[in-house]
Amino acid sequence: DADVTQTPRNRITKTGKRIMLECSQTKGHDRMYWYRQDPGLGLRLIYYSFDVKDINKGEISDGYSVSRQAQAKFSLSLESAIPNQTALYFCATSDRGSGSPTQYFGPGTRLTVL
Amino acid sequence: GENVEQHPSTLSVQEGDSAVIKCTYSDSASNYFPWYKQELGKRPQLIIDIRSNVGEKKDQRIAVTLNKTAKHFSLHITETQPEDSAVYFCAANRGSGYSTLTFGKGTMLLVSP
Secondary structure, rough: OEEEEEOOOEEEEOOOOOEEEEEEEEOOOOOEEEEEEEOOOEEEEEEEOOOOEEEEEEEEOOOOEEEEEOOEEEEEEOOOOOHHOOEEEEEEEEHHHHHEEEEOOOOOEEEEEE | OOOEEEEEEEEEEEOOOOOOEEEEEOOOOOOOEEEEEOOOOOOOOEEOOOOOOEEEEEEEEEEEEEEEEOOEEEEEEOOOHHOOOOEEEEEEEEOOOOOOOOOOOOEEEEEEO
């Protein structure tokens, strides 16, 4: 089945380290998103991309950067990780061409910054 | 930008009871309102959505209602079952296009047998 995958699923790192989280999808969707989830705060949008050449900041982009390497791949980087970036990170996709705005989520990456 | 408020943050019901979760939004241009269910340790999954040209939508035991004038929408689950226990998120799109979503903070629903 077409799916959204994320690697790694779990990561523990230290303050100041550079970290990359990767997202791949086989759904053929053009739009991709990165969210972080914190207890009691819901899902907050970090960055999104509507096309390979399109990158947009979300509501909490400070301290993060992204790269859209191909239609199927969207990576999130933490340039210098800090403890308050400890969270569950989700990638999501949607398909403009289908006319449906439904977003499909990956399984998540649990990141711990010590 | 869009602001989505969700209540309650936790909801405990007995099996067979109904559960109602309410959300309000701020952007009058929003026209798409999905609900996602997230089981423990799993990814959020769409369970139902509604667009602004419809006031109510049902799918078996779940229904969503929308009041555009008051800018609020609600999720209704009837005949709750233990497997309905999860965190539920409402969301609204930003602006009139199907662009990005702003999510509420979530409601943890606990259904006791």
